[in-house]
Amino acid sequence: MAYSEKVIDHYTHPRNVGTLDKSSSKVGTGLVGAPECGDVMRLQIEVDDKHMITDAKFKTFGCGSAIASSSLATEWLKGKSIDDAMKIDNMDIVEELALPPVKIHCSVLAEDAIKAAINDYRVKNGMEALESAKSHH
Amino acid sequence: MNLPIYLDNNATTPMDPRVLEAMLPYFNAKFGNAASRNHAFGWAAEEGVDYAREQVAKLIGANEKEIIFTSGATESDNLAIKGVFEMYKEKGNHIITCVTEHKAVLDACKHIEKLGGSVTYLPVKSDGLIDLAELEAAMTEKTILVSIMHANNEIGVIQPIKEISAIAHKYGALYMSDSTQTVGKIPVDVNADGIDLMAFTAHKMYGPKGVGALYVRRKNPRVKVTAQMDGGGHERGMRSGTLNVPGIVGLGKACELCRLEMGEDAKRLSKLRDKLQVSLTELEESYVNGNVEHRLPHVANISFKYVEGEGLMMAMKDLAVSSGSACTSASLEPSYVLKSLGLSDDLAHSSIRFGLGRFTTEEEVDFAIKQTKHAVNHLRDLSPLWEMFKEGIDLDKIEWAEH
Numbered sequence: 001m002a003y004s005e006k007v008i009d010h011y012t013h014p015r016n017v018g019t020l021d022k023s024s025s026k027v028g029t030g031l032v033g034a035p036e037c038g039d040v041m042r043l044q045i046e047v048d049d050k051h052m053i054t055d056a057k058f059k060t061f062g063c064g065s066a067i068a069s070s071s072l073a074t075e076w077l078k079g080k081s082i083d084d085a086m087k088i089d090n091m092d093i094v095e096e097l098a099l100p101p102v103k104i105h106c107s108v109l110a111e112d113a114i115k116a117a118i119n120d121y122r123v124k125n126g127m128e129a130l131e132s133a134k135s136h137h
Numbered sequence: 138m139n140l141p142i143y144l145d146n147n148a149t150t151p152m153d154p155r156v157l158e159a160m161l162p163y164f165n166a167k168f169g170n171a172a173s174r175n176h177a178f179g180w181a182a183e184e185g186v187d188y189a190r191e192q193v194a195k196l197i198g199a200n201e202k203e204i205i206f207t208s209g210a211t212e213s214d215n216l217a218i219k220g221v222f223e224m225y226k227e228k229g230n231h232i233i234t235c236v237t238e239h240k241a242v243l244d245a246c247k248h249i250e251k252l253g254g255s256v257t258y259l260p261v262k263s264d265g266l267i268d269l270a271e272l273e274a275a276m277t278e279k280t281i282l283v284s285i286m287h288a289n290n291e292i293g294v295i296q297p298i299k300e301i302s303a304i305a306h307k308y309g310a311l312y313m314s315d316s317t318q319t320v321g322k323i324p325v326d327v328n329a330d331g332i333d334l335m336a337f338t339a340h341k342m343y344g345p346k347g348v349g350a351l352y353v354r355r356k357n358p359r360v361k362v363t364a365q366m367d368g369g370g371h372e373r374g375m376r377s378g379t380l381n382v383p384g385i386v387g388l389g390k391a392c393e394l395c396r397l398e399m400g401e402d403a404k405r406l407s408k409l410r411d412k413l414q415v416s417l418t419e420l421e422e423s424y425v426n427g428n429v430e431h432r433l434p435h436v437a438n439i440s441f442k443y444v445e446g447e448g449l450m451m452a453m454k455d456l457a458v459s460s461g462s463a464c465t466s467a468s469l470e471p472s473y474v475l476k477s478l479g480l481s482d483d484l485a486h487s488s489i490r491f492g493l494g495r496f497t498t499e500e501e502v503d504f505a506i507k508q509t510k511h512a513v514n515h516l517r518d519l520s521p522l523w524e525m526f527k528e529g530i531d532l533d534k535i536e537w538a539e540h
Contacts, residue, residue, distance in 0.1 A: 003451070011451060017519055034537030035483035035522060038445050038462055038471065042521035059521035063447040063462075067519060 010068035028121025146494030189389025213336030220362025229279035292427030293436030302331030321395030344391030348384030407434035452512030
């Protein structure tokens with residue numbers, strides 16, 4: 001199966017690889033997937049007082065499409081408010097990276113990771129937990 | 138050195154130019170039907186087939202009359218298993234095989250179950266070998282066939298076929314071997330090894346695709362299989378269909394070259410394989426899958442923990458290898474072979490099979506080592522699991538959200 005140029009670009013030059021301090025109250029961490037399934041994504045956001053995402057980092061264990069999906073997600077998250085970030089849909093990722101049907105689950109995982117990270121931030125800061133982040137597996 | 142480098146010789150091998158040369162006249166000048174007994178065109182084709190039959194038989198220590206040409210190992214496996222089941226149904230309906238067999242054997246056995254047969258699927262030990270005591274315990278008076286592969290296609294482990302055939306014969310059953318990975322690579326002798334039926338194919342030994350053979354013993358005992366295709370009664374009535382003369386000539390030539398050269402090839406390739414394996418297992422948390430003592434000389438299956446196989450292969454962009462990861466398949470299930478060794482799913486997802494071949498050079502192996510190490514390190518830098526492992530977090534204690 002051939003990968004799209006955008007997947008190869010993100011895979012070869014992944015954006016925002018790294019780790020934020022998960023104990024900080026400004027940082028939300030989402031860890032989704034499972035090693036048994038062949039993909040695990042950890043996505044982290046740093047959020048300022050106005051609920052704007054100032055930084056995003058990821059690390060992913062998975063195939064090229066999973067790595068590219070999470071790399072793209074971090075690019076999209078930076079500069080967004082946490083409410084706008086909630087609107088990122090997995091199909092946007094599918095479209096941007098031209099993922100084939102068999103790789104759609106990679107984009108779903110990225111969307112899950114975004115929501116899990118936002119939820120972690122919300123809970124840490126006394127906001128109501130998100131329904132959708134609890135899991136839609 | 139040309140890129141990419143082909144290290145997937147268990148999937149298929151490039152054709153040896155000498156094989157191609159032998160085949161070419163049979164596409165045009167000697168185009169006849171080998172079954173045309175009454176003119177020179179038929180005779181020329183038949184002569185090519187007869188010579189090939191001798192070349193094939195000689196490689197495996199058989200008589201040429203015991204060679205049935207087919208379209209490949211899948212057909213040979215099907216013909217052997219279904220053909221024996223039909224031919225010997227008066228005697229019994231029980232077949233024994235094992236869980237790491239190729240799908241051509243496993244699915245033929247499932248078909249037998251649908252027809253009312255009974256099949257025992259022996260497990261394998263963590264090194265990939267079957268337990269001979271378990272085999273013996275599974276034998277019954279209804280057992281007509283034991284079908285255990287010679288060497289496994291994913292991990293290369295070699296089953297003790299002499300001991301297996303002896304057990305089968307002790308209980309009056311036939312022994313069939315899927316030897317797709319071994320014929321032409323290591324010595325196989327149907328008499329010394331006690332083989333009654335054996336499947337193999339040309340394209341795994343530097344011959345063309347679309348042609349293979351089934352060895353069917355003619356003496357002590359005389360074995361028969363019921364044909365699975367109706368037609369002109371070719372190949373002693375066991376496999377109808379106009380013979381693929383150029384393919385058969387290619388298989389013959391490939392067998393001859395293997396007979397003359399496999400000893401040297403094996404010696405050279407096992408050194409290169411060992412070099413590759415030693416270098417790659419210098420990486421932390423890398424594991425060789427399967428028994429390393431009873432193993433094909435040209436194969437190494439290695440798991441690199443905390444990186445995923447498909448992602449890894451993408452970083453090994455100049456290397457053609459294969460992975461036990463199933464990320465490419467719709468099922469998302471990793472290799473059933475690795476899982477049956479007791480490997481956890483994550484290790485199975487992290488495996489890469491390196492398959493060297495006649496045309497692999499040391500320069501290519503050195504390049505492969507360098508690129509693989511680089512790829513593993515690159516992906517570990519990206520891997521949250523690697524980071525957690527380095528922090529001393531026990532990944533088994535985390536509650537993962539299965540999806």
